[in-house]
Amino acid sequence: MKILVPVKRVLDYNVKAKVKADGSGVDLANVKMSMNPFDEIALEEAIRLKEKGVAEEIIAVSIGVQQNQETLRTALAMGADRAILIVASTDVNVDIEPLTVSNLLAAIVKKEDPKLILCGKQAIDNDFNATAQMLSAKLDWPQATFASEIDLDKDNCKVTREIDGGLQTIKINLPAVVSVDLRLNEPRYASLPNIMKAKRKPLEEMKPEDLAVDISPRLKILETKEPETRASGIIVENVDELVEKIKKNAGRN
């Protein structure tokens, strides 16, 4: 079985996003960028499926700028077999919309014919939470979002999903798209030998034109601003003081 894993290059989750003073966006020049944490989890799951002998090949795909190569090298070092980079912009500040990403991925799927696509449930930069669902719609495949457990069979897949009320288990036919949540697994770090080996693994580069996909955005970003800040509070001296504050503010439910 071939598994496709899309990976996004995002501002590292430990770095606090800074809004540019002119309102044009978040400052992404000279800051630490990493693989979207949810995509790491998706990739880890694919690697484990390969280690179990269920999957034969893992293809990592990244869409964005030339620098996404680094993200793909990380993916290869973790255990992907080969990588595809679609250079859709020359500007690191341009975020490719999930609709476009899903159109590009759908075109890759037509070529590569994977049986399973494992995606992160959301990118921690734009927080859209949309690519997996849009892609499955484009392919007319079933989707299982927010997976915390995946039980893969030959023709179908049982997925436990994290939903608002608790957990839901569904069964989907293959081929399918699964978007993963935080508790599915803990991704590994790439070892030094694997980082070296990754340099020799194939990384193919493409442009949206090669796939005949229109990448013009549907949303116009008018402004990016700072959120309102909270007025600073106080440190109380003792429990009694805090009890007073709690009593005052805890209107009954």
Add this chain to the structure above:
Amino acid sequence: MKILVIAEIHNGTLAEDQTSKTICAASELSTVDVLCASSNCDQAAKQLQSIEKVDTIKVIESELLSENLAESYSADLIELLKEYTHIFVPSSSFGKNLLPRIAGILDMMIVSDVSKIIETDTFERPIYAGNAIQRVQSKDKIKLVSIRTSNFNSAPSGGNAKIEKLSINIQNKISSWLENKVQDNDRPELTSAKVIVSGGRGVGSKENFAVIEKLADKLGAAVGASRAAVDSGFAPNDWQVGQTGKVVAPELYVAVGISGAIQHLAGMKDSKVIVAINKDEEAPIFQVADFGLVEDLFKAVPEIEKKL
């Protein structure tokens, strides 16, 4: 302009808070139709009927819709959606699962997690775990919007909507529901509670979480948790508050043994009053807290509970 709100219904039971707030948000633009798509909709449709600014309730009943598998939004149902200029859903796990699939079929973008409606085509939404607010204008023919319900009020009652039953062919041959594991408790829902007490890694174990729950019960509060607390098995997944958990904005949020990582703050910093209890005075949670207590939680929390 023609607006449709998709009601969140689980096996015939209306998620009232989420749906009502979504209707309230959408009705800032105009009156709305509401789609009730589930297995048995009588009760839900009746509840929705009295909401102000609801014009028509469109009812579609099918067993295949009862557990909200997105694949059951099959061709004929999508045709119905095309009659509208706006489609709104709550930004809950229900809406997050469904709306982008509809968008993919329609080949349109979504505007998710909307915190403010500016104009018919312009919306504000938080990005980067709420560290920035983006104002976007949608150029798509149908605006597909999910609403961050913690930023909106419930819709007032006083309406008298029509109920229209549609017979639409629903199909789903590619996915099926197996089971739900939902824990019942008597506490209020996290997303609509007026008071929330949340515990983090500092609580230390599942058994110790009783300390948090006792305080919550004293306050009639819902219980929340940080990701670390959920990952460590102290609390179930549906208690997680944050960027990737639930977004809440109660009157009072009490964070206990939570450090205050940006991903956690993303889910609770719109709370009216924030109280933090942490033994580390440097913990970032104190930067957003209105009232902080630097103290060991095992000493402070039982004492607070007693004195309330």
